[in-house]
Amino acid sequence: MKIVAVEPFIMHLPLTQSSISDSTHSVTHWGVVGTRIRTDDGLEGYGFTGTHSHLASDRLITSCISDCYAPLLIGEDANDRTRLWTKLARHPALQWVGRAGITHLALAAVDVALWDLAAKKAQMPLWKFLGGQGTQRLEGYNTDIGWLSFTQDELVAGSQRAVEVDGFTRIKLKVGHDDPTTDIDRLAAVRAAVGPSVRIAIDGNGKWDLPTCLRFCAQATPLDIFWFEEPLWYDDVASHAALARATSIPVALGEQLYTLDAFKAFLSAGALSFVQPDVTRLAGITEYIQVADLAYAHRLPVVPHAGEMSQVHVHLSYWHPASTILEYIPWIKDHFEEPIRVEGGVYALPQHPGAGTTPLAASLERFGQSLR
Ligand SMILES: [Mg+2]
Numbered sequence: 262m263k264i265v266a267v268e269p270f271i272m273h274l275p276l277t278q279s280s281i282s283d284s285t286h287s288v289t290h291w292g293v294v295g296t297r298i299r300t301d302d303g304l305e306g307y308g309f310t311g312t313h314s315h316l317a318s319d320r321l322i323t324s325c326i327s328d329c330y331a332p333l334l335i336g337e338d339a340n341d342r343t344r345l346w347t348k349l350a351r352h353p354a355l356q357w358v359g360r361a362g363i364t365h366l367a368l369a370a371v372d373v374a375l376w377d378l379a380a381k382k383a384q385m386p387l388w389k390f391l392g393g394q395g396t397q398r399l400e401g402y403n404t405d406i407g408w409l410s411f412t413q414d415e416l417v418a419g420s421q422r423a424v425e426v427d428g429f430t431r432i433k434l435k436v437g438h439d440d441p442t443t444d445i446d447r448l449a450a451v452r453a454a455v456g457p458s459v460r461i462a463i464d465g466n467g468k469w470d471l472p473t474c475l476r477f478c479a480q481a482t483p484l485d486i487f488w489f490e491e492p493l494w495y496d497d498v499a500s501h502a503a504l505a506r507a508t509s510i511p512v513a514l515g516e517q518l519y520t521l522d523a524f525k526a527f528l529s530a531g532a533l534s535f536v537q538p539d540v541t542r543l544a545g546i547t548e549y550i551q552v553a554d555l556a557y558a559h560r561l562p563v564v565p566h567a568g569e570m571s572q573v574h575v576h577l578s579y580w581h582p583a584s585t586i587l588e589y590i591p592w593i594k595d596h597f598e599e600p601i602r603v604e605g606g607v608y609a610l611p612q613h614p615g616a617g618t619t620p621l622a623a624s625l626e627r628f629g630q631s632l633r
Pocket residue numbers: 464466490491516566
């Protein structure tokens with residue numbers, strides 16, 4: 262399995278709605294920025310990271326792949342995933358300019374492509390290649406009904422549809438208005454509409470400060486919130502730990518953390534209850550496994566963030582015993598050879614060999630962007 266080609270790509274895929282917003286982001290397209298890696302035995306592996314479809318920064322990622330990583334990969338044995346991850350991540354000149362950020366997102370794409378290759382070579386879906394089904398039932402939670410840009414009526418209608426028509430027992434709603442009482446009103450309306458048994462998580466996307474979160478949590482506690490995701494600035498370990506000590510609402514985070522070391526800092530501080538790693542921001546599956554095992558050692562649930570819209574995480578979650586819940590956002594699934602599928606609120610077990618990352622040729626053709 263000698264690597265003979267590393268070929269980056271950028272796709273900008275339109276959302277299922279025309280646009281959405283949370284407290285800090287607004288997007289109209291999801292960026293699928295990654296690479297194909299070909300080997301001398303004729304196999305092709307695909308890996309990608311997720312972006313806001315900002316072409317200039319997407320090109321920094323593909324340039325890192327083609328100009329910095331490809332020369333280190335060509336001629337190497339694609340089976341040597343751990344060694345190659347270390348070679349790229351610890352390359353002195355590249356480590357000097359980025360142990361997080363662009364270089365890490367680019368490494369995520371490369372690493373996922375190598376795992377996709379290995380599973381395809383073994384002719385197994387990734388979950389099987391990793392060791393089989395550690396999780397018997399993987400429930401989806403629907404985030405796509407809960408955007409901050411929705412009116413309260415849209416929020417209530419979407420939540421009811423997700424529960425009553427689509428069979429979800431778990432949903433997530435965005436919070437983070439300038440006046441948090443607006444969020445309390447919206448949450449109370451959804452809770453009244455879907456009843457007491459539906460698990461409602463909320464997500465602040467890092468907007469509020471500690472005093473705002475403390476006041477908000479006191480008001481939200483009677484609404485039975487399953488978790489409060491990214492309540493505070495992403496890197497602020499001490500404030501998350503203070504909030505976790507002060508409220509009975511479990512704290513969740515991880516989608517903005519780049520490294521194993523960052524997760525270690527939050528876990529050591531007792532700052533979170535639901536661990537949310539993302540293969541597209543960690544440097545791929547290799548580092549994801551380290552984080553999932555670290556969470557497992559703390560006996561905490563691993564609930565991945567869907568930066569790849571769950572094409573890869575469905576495999577990792579069905580494999581890793583700490584995962585029983587996975588985010589569901591159906592924006593890009595129809596652009597892949599084996600789209601994720603949720604029925605009655607439960608993820609279908611993938612069947613195709615590989616990591617679920619092979620894009621449709623027609624989608625690459627239609628939504629592909631120029632790399633330079
Ligand atoms: Mg989130």
